Amino acid sequence: MEEHEIVIGLEVHAELLTESKMFCGCSTKFGSAPNTQICPVCAGLPGTLPVINGKAVELALKAAIALKCRPASFSRFARKHYFYPDLPKNFQISQFEEPLAEGGYLSIEGRTIRIKRIHMEEDAGKLLHSEDEGSFSSVDLNRSCVPLIEIVTEPDIRSSFEAEKFLASIKRILEYLEVSDCNMEEGSLRCDANISVRKKGDEAFGVKTEIKNMNSFKAVRKALDYEARRQISQLKKGEKLRQETRLWNDGLQITEGMRSKEEAHDYRYFPEPDLVPFTVDSSWTERITAMVGELPVQRKERFIKDYSLSDYDAEVLTAGKDTADYFEKCAAGYPNPKLLANWIMGDIAALLKSHKTDICDSPVGPESLVRIASMIEEGKITGSIVKKALQESFDTGIAPEKIIAEKNLAQIHNEDRINAVIKETVEENPKAVQDYKNGKEQAVSFLIGQIMRKTSGQANPAILKKNLLEYLKEIK
Ligand SMILES: [Zn+2]
Structure with a gap:
């Protein structure tokens, strides 16, 4: 001791x-x-x-x-x-x-x-x-x-x-x-x-x-x-x-x-x-006390209480005033704070760092993040599309929802289009199909990955998986 x-x-x-x-x-x-x-x-x-x-x-x-x-x-x-x-x-x-x-x-x-x-x-x-x-x-x-x-x-x-x-x-x-x-x-x-x-x-x-x-x-x-x-x-x-x-x-x-x-x-x-x-x-003293307002520790406690965030998430989001303000502006327009926290602490934080940008000057403003979070929830876009759009937004300064609209990056729901890619991919990968038939479940993930690549990540994941499994079942 x-x-x-x-x-x-x-x-x-x-x-x-x-x-x-x-x-x-x-x-x-x-x-x-x-x-x-x-x-x-x-x-x-x-x-x-x-x-x-x-x-x-x-x-x-x-x-x-x-x-x-x-x-x-x-x-x-x-x-x-x-x-x-x-x-x-x-x-x-x-x-x-x-x-x-x-x-x-x-x-x-x-x-x-x-x-x-x-x-x-x-x-x-x-x-x-x-x-x-x-x-x-x-x-x-x-x-x-x-x-x-x-x-x-x-x-x-x-x-x-x-x-x-x-x-x-x-x-x-x-x-x-x-x-x-x-x-x-x-x-x-x-x-x-x-x-x-x-x-x-x-x-x-x-x-x-x-x-x-x-x-x-x-x-x-x-x-x-x-x-x-x-x-x-x-x-x-x-x-x-x-x-x-x-x-x-x-x-x-x-x-x-x-x-x-x-x-x-x-x-x-x-x-x-x-x-x-x-x-x-x-x-x-009174005037200055009013200016001081909420301190980081108090704000962190409030984030945990009001937004049901974990201690860790609340700590990271309140570490800087600008990030906390940004998060709160987003949360005011969107009901799932955890999802917002994940995007802010993940992709957006990484892009801010790599582009040496402050969150106040981010090309992805709070309205943009709310807009794309809603699009994900409505099933219009996938996470991988958002990643791409955010990257491009930081490279060009154009808002990500604009990039998604202009490049027509929204998800593909059209089953005929998805089925055509499934057919093509299955034909190109007989070994993976054989593996699946032999009971190797992970062969499906491989095929999904190939199809996603062919559709630039735009195929609706639920439709894709359902139709792929059906298609594989039919193959002798
Ligand atoms: Zn002087």
């Missing part, structure tokens, strides 16, 4: 989805040429004055309310001082003693993870290091002053698995509320972790380390697993742990010491004198 318990707290940074930066009007667009989205304020020139972006505060409040935090009645920005080349002011405008919101929680896997606080701050720029020896580094300040929220948990997480689940859940909520695009590759969602171990049953916490530089969910899990193992093995050897900051090295799959507590920064926080403190009054 494992004698140690792992204790983890997370600090999640999410860039807010504003058009402009936290304290100036510069664009926040990702990927532009270096230093094309800067001004004297975000470049940190002396004598400039920051102005709070109201939209950023609103998005941060949305996140806070969704995570059950209490918005502060008095909130203030603070200067956090440190020298770093990508931070031209030599301080970052953040929040310290008066954060935007405190005291929330998020339940994952039946456990409650308390959220200590959510505060706002500005992002720093980015250093670009040239690969060549003897070469120079340059700085890109486009990201400088992009609004961020930092979500800090209490040390309530007990495994790397829980940490990953928590992060995934935060990502889903922030994406749902359009608070952040949470693109980890572009750095919109980042996470640091504090981790310590203690003997099971102990009250006191062990010596913690802070892990940085984890750029994916997988990296978070692996880094925490590695660090827990490292700490436990050190303790077992009777060695003392050092309180330090460690970096995850994804190439070597290890954590490496970066700086110890003795070298840690004293940030000399003080209230930002250039910005007025602000209050979040009850009417503002």
Whole structure:
């Protein structure tokens, strides 16, 4: 039995989805040429004055309310001082003693993870290091002053698995509320972790380390697993742990010491004198609460109840807001939600992926899907025709029901036409017929497959099977 318990707290940074930066009007667009989205304020020139972006505060409040935090009645920005080349002011405008919101929680896997606080701050720029020896580094300040929220948990997480689940859940909520695009590759969602171990049953916490530089969910899990193992093995050897900051090295799959507590920064926080403190009054809180509305977990429960979907189907369909909206638009016009779910999660999801298209831009709109689902039910088209029509729709952008109509892809019910193909196929495949006569049932499936191919999948399956079996019976 494992004698140690792992204790983890997370600090999640999410860039807010504003058009402009936290304290100036510069664009926040990702990927532009270096230093094309800067001004004297975000470049940190002396004598400039920051102005709070109201939209950023609103998005941060949305996140806070969704995570059950209490918005502060008095909130203030603070200067956090440190020298770093990508931070031209030599301080970052953040929040310290008066954060935007405190005291929330998020339940994952039946456990409650308390959220200590959510505060706002500005992002720093980015250093670009040239690969060549003897070469120079340059700085890109486009990201400088992009609004961020930092979500800090209490040390309530007990495994790397829980940490990953928590992060995934935060990502889903922030994406749902359009608070952040949470693109980890572009750095919109980042996470640091504090981790310590203690003997099971102990009250006191062990010596913690802070892990940085984890750029994916997988990296978070692996880094925490590695660090827990490292700490436990050190303790077992009777060695003392050092309180330090460690970096995850994804190439070597290890954590490496970066700086110890003795070298840690004293940030000399003080209230930002250039910005007025602000209050979040009850009417503002009420307005934002109404904007937050239904969260993914609640929507999933409703999908299970209202549409009789399985837990799995409801989970997949509510993973993204756009997919959930799409499904609900379809379900409003069609009585069999399970069938819709199968098409959305199956063929449509695969086509969206292969065509790198968002569901909102799908050539197969909700009306189209409802139309073709009804045609399947009415026996006018087969599943294989729909597959073809969907593929062609994604290739050409033409609605699938139009493709079916124009190409005359509807099912063949005409028995004379079907019987003619049955006769032809049977004559071409004497061996399969012999096999069937010898009791090999699967020979029928083979013949059906051949006939379907000849009719481009359009033969009505029920008529085809019935008539084929009759025909085979008559053959001596
Ligand atoms: Zn600017």
